[in-house]
Amino acid sequence: MDKRILYIWLSKIKGIGPVITRNLIEFFKRIDFVYEATYDELIKVEGIGDKLAKIIVENKDLSKSKEIYYKCKRSKIKIITMECSNYPKQLKNFKNAPIILYVKGELKEFDSAVCIVGSRRCTEYSKNITVELTENLSKRNIPIISGMAKGMDGYSHTVALHNDNYTIAVVGTGVDICYPIEHLTLMNEIIKLFIIIFTLFKCYLRIWSSLIMFT
DSSP states (O other): OOOOHHHHHHHHHTOOOHOOOOOHHHHSHHHHHHOOHHHHHTSSSTTTHHHHHHHHHHHHHHHHHHHHOOOHHHHEEEEETTTTTSSSSSHHTOOTSOOOEEEEOOOOOSSOEEEEEOOTOOOOHHHHHHHHHHHHHHHHHHOEOOOOOTTTHHHHHHHHHHHOOOEEEESSTTSSSSSSSSHHHHHHHHHHHHHEOOOOHHHHHHHHHHOSSOO
């Protein structure tokens, strides 16, 4: 069985976040050992109390995790876990970074990047500044990270694409869902040339802050 199915399983258990997941992996060394762990073994892990140990032991059904896994395969969505060699090195330095990423497009290595985010209903002045800043950064081949929302997010991605610069969209919806729908063309262009990363909404701000050099 692909270990990514077990990572999906663990990520879906209520009460288990990135920090506790890392504690589990560090303690048991392997994700399959986490899955096979007994109550008595789990209770020894930092952050795992009686309640969480019982929840893990009582939630071993993998049907939903397998469903997500095979849906991703059909949709050509890459599942990248914290133990994958192409998991972003910047995220590895943060204990609360997400344990699993869903990716469409090409995930490249980079040393630094700039995150540009802002108002969905930005002023003309804000738009012009965003365009000018993104153009200048793109000339220096500095990757642009944003959230593919309306307004400043969309302008930054679009300008980066027009300048053949690497751009990453970090979204909290899903890489198979375009939001806003008006950005479907933009989304497809980003996927075709670069990358979109999906994570849980509560985690995507952590990804922004972990991947970037400046905002």
